[in-house]
Amino acid sequence: MARLFALLAFLLLLGSCSAHGPSSQLLNVSYDPTRELFRDIDAAFARDWREKTGKAMTVGMSHGGSGKQARSVAEGLPADVVTLALAYDVDMLADRGLVSKDWQKRFPYNASPYTSTIVFVVRKGNPKQIHDWPDLIRPGVSVITPNPRTSGGARWNFLAAWGYARRLPGGSDESARDYMAQLFRHVPVLDTGARGATNTFAQRGIGDVLIAWESEALLARKSIGDDKIQIVIPSVSILAEPPVAVVDANVDIHGTRKAAEAYLAFLYSPEGQEIGASHFYRPRLPEVAARHKGEFPDVNTFTIADIAGNWKAAQKKFFADGGLFDQVGPGRGDKP
Amino acid sequence: MKRRVLPGFGLSLGYVMAWLGLIVLLPLAALVFKSSALAPSGWWALLSSPRTLAALRLSFGGAMLAAAVNVLAGLLVAWVLVRHRFPGRRLFDALVDLPFALPTAVAGIALTAIYAPEGWLGRYLVPMGIKVAYAPLGVVVAMVFVGFPFVVRTLQPVLESMEREVEEAAASLGATRWQVFFRVVLPLLLPTLLTGFGLALARAVGEYGSVIFIAGNIPRLSEITPLLIVEKLEEFNYAGAAALGVAMLVLSLLLLLLVSLVQRASRRWELPR
Incomplete structure (x- = not known):
């Protein structure tokens, strides 16, 4: 149900504001326990993106079981990025040509930011x-x-x-x-x-x-x-190592490749890593990891x-x- | 061709067929189509596996038990609500619909909280050796919950329109109260009871949300067929999932057909018109 609403909201936004040019909306399809994490990440990223490009960018979320979410994307949920629990689920999307085969090499640490x-x-x-x-x-x-x-x-x-x-x-x-x-x-x-x-x-x-x-x-x-x-x-x-990937087939249609890549890269930034750590994910960045050694x-x-x-x-x-x-x-x- | 009394038969029948086709037959056709990707040997391996058989047994056996319980309890509730006037009757009447309105996952969580070993009822039942939550019995309890309104709501209008004169006539001819109930009232209600049974059964067979919370989901013991379907989907095995769906569909159709056959037979008790 939530997925359906996310989809509807997304389509409405897509229809209303992206008739011309790239969309100012990203859809991140994620798994269940990341709700709190991405609420904070999305707000921080929107601020960061506005500072860097002067443009507004909002991130819509869809949550559910990792496999079910991957299936929704395979069946047409217009995700720009996926942030799932298992590389296996992203591999399935790669097999169907939605995500590039070398997705694990696109981002550092096997495309797993935390x-x-x-x-x-x-x-x-x-x-x-x-x-x-x-x-x-x-x-x-x-x-x-x-x-x-x-x-x-x-x-x-x-x-x-x-x-x-x-x-x-x-x-x-x-x-x-x-x-x-x-x-x-x-x-x-x-x-x-x-x-x-x-x-x-x-x-x-x-x-x-x-x-x-x-x-x-x-x-x-x-x-x-x-x-x-x-x-x-x-x-x-x-x-x-929960994986992240850009859904290549979709970002090219939405014109959101740059934003989608910036969004995932933001997860690796000191600020993104700090937010990850505050939601109990172990940071990859050594300086942030050092700060949270006790936890x-x-x-x-x-x-x-x-x-x-x-x-x-x-x-x-x-x-x-x-x-x-x-x-x-x-x-x-x-x-x- | 003989002219019919009511107008628009051709047009309305066309609408009915188109609507049924769109809402019911199309999804079912898609299901059957998806399952056709499975080879006959795959079908056999899937349907003959002990896990599938145990899940089907629990899904259908549990649903039949739950529907039977609902028929007995539903008859009593409908009878009291229709035949007696007492304070709070309307409130109780409204309560009957609650299982319709409640999201089934909420129902499942609530039932689990009650019957878990430390829950309100569980703390007394478990020491007595009655395990409800995380056992097959819990599946039946959840199915009883979701199927309950169907029997009551199908019985009520029939009970309301039943002519009391029939009962009075039976009584004046010397029938005892039990005879009036078993030989006059019950036969009249039987077709409706069977309708309620069929509806409650169908509802219980397809129930997923509330059952998975209370069942414990142990393979071969407390695992329902819809959960097996979800497992298949989880490994992107669409054909296997669809095949299990088709198996459930066929079994449900057979059961409902059986119910309607019994119903037809039971109508011979109806008063001649």
């Missing part, structure tokens, strides 16, 4: 003493993580757990698979999205530990309070390239029909 990582959220005082990945599969521990088949964020959770098990000394695909099977035996509820899982854990009181993006965990701690939950950083985790403790991270090569391979191996999640996920019927 990062996050996967952490644990536990109840105050950490009653079950959960400190690292092996603790999740101890008897009596109940783990909340969303369904990786429906949630982009949950795919990072899955890969973080897999990467931990696979990269253990002497670890193999078999031993990692075994760990994942044990882990999912401890999962009582599979929400369809990351926010849903956070609510199940925090509001419904289900589970002893929530696996979540650090940005979501910090936001939850801010809104729920550290008298209720606390964050545990595991010994190793994955480097989550983002050092984590030993691996990347998706280290454990699966790329997203396409990961998708096929883990999350496709009959993939590893289907084999070891909950509800297989062979519970002990």
Whole structure:
């Protein structure tokens, strides 16, 4: 519904003000938990753009699950830029010719202006003493993580757990698979999205530990309070790199290429990075990162390239029909 | 050709066909068309997988159970609202429509909050071993909620226009009160009850928003078919998603056809006119 309104609003604006010349409106199609982040980014960018060009520029937003948003763009939502949760979703747009094939080289750091990582959220005082990945599969521990088949964020959770098990000394695909099977035996509820899982854990009181993006965990701690939950950083985790890309096919029609590129570049600017950090995304820029060192403790991270090569391979191996999640996920019927 | 009494038959029938075609048949045709990208072997693999079968069983079994509950509860509610006068009746009457108006996601969140282990009802039910939220029972509860108004609203006008003289005649001929209800009133209401059952069933089968919040969504246990469709879409598997949609469509059609057959059979109790 929100998508529909964004589309309608956009079309109206397009019709009213861009009959001639380039549009003064950008549409950023993003995923769910970035609402607060981009509200601030968009305001700051509009100011920056006016100072530099003397022209007005407003940014419309559309939010939803990452995969669903990519699908909308593929089906004709006139996005100028996409800022999604998974490179896999942008790859799909590249396959359909909407985004250039080399999109990951268009912007620094694999076209990912900020990062996050996967952490644990536990109840105050950490009653079950959960400190690292092996603790999740101890008897009596109940783990909340969303369904990786429906949630982009949950795919990072899955890969973080897999990467931990696979990269253990002497670890193999078999031993990692075994760990994942044990882990999912401890999962009582599979929400369809990351926010849903956070609510199940925090509001419904289900589970002893929530696996979540650090940005979501910090936001939850801010809104729920550290008298209720606390964050545990595991010994190793994955480097989550949410991607950004210009939708080439659309900006050329709208005449917004320059603005769209400036918008994404703004995310890498000191001001953009500072805003990202204030919304709990880890900055890339060393000077900004240094300022926020206290908020983002050092984590030993691996990347998706280290454990699966790329997203396409990961998708096929883990999350496709009959993939590893289907084999070891909950509800297989062979519970002990 | 015999002239009809009412004018404009050809024109109005044309409109009906065009409208039905545009609103109902066109999207369904698109669905069937999309699913045709799937090879027969793909169809078989999809529909015979234990996960799909379990999801279909939950979607349709749950919906039938929920519709049955709604028929019983709806009959009682409609009866009381129509036959009795009491303070607050209009308020209760208005409340019946609430499940129509409420966004289903809100309903799902509210139901989950109530039945979760720490919720208002959940804290008493869970220790008794009755798990509603994050269990298949929760799916049925959500389906009962969204389907409830259909039975009440289809029954009310029929109950209102039912002639009391029939009941009085039965009573004066010596029927007991239970006999009047089971042998006179109920047979008259049966076709309408079945209509309500069919509507509530159809509503429950297609319900997504409220169910996913309360179900727990564990594959093979508490996962409904619409969620499987969403999963397929999430991996950009349009053909698979459309195929599951077609499967649901065919099953729903068969069920509704069955309901209308039973309905036709039940009409033999209707008073001769």
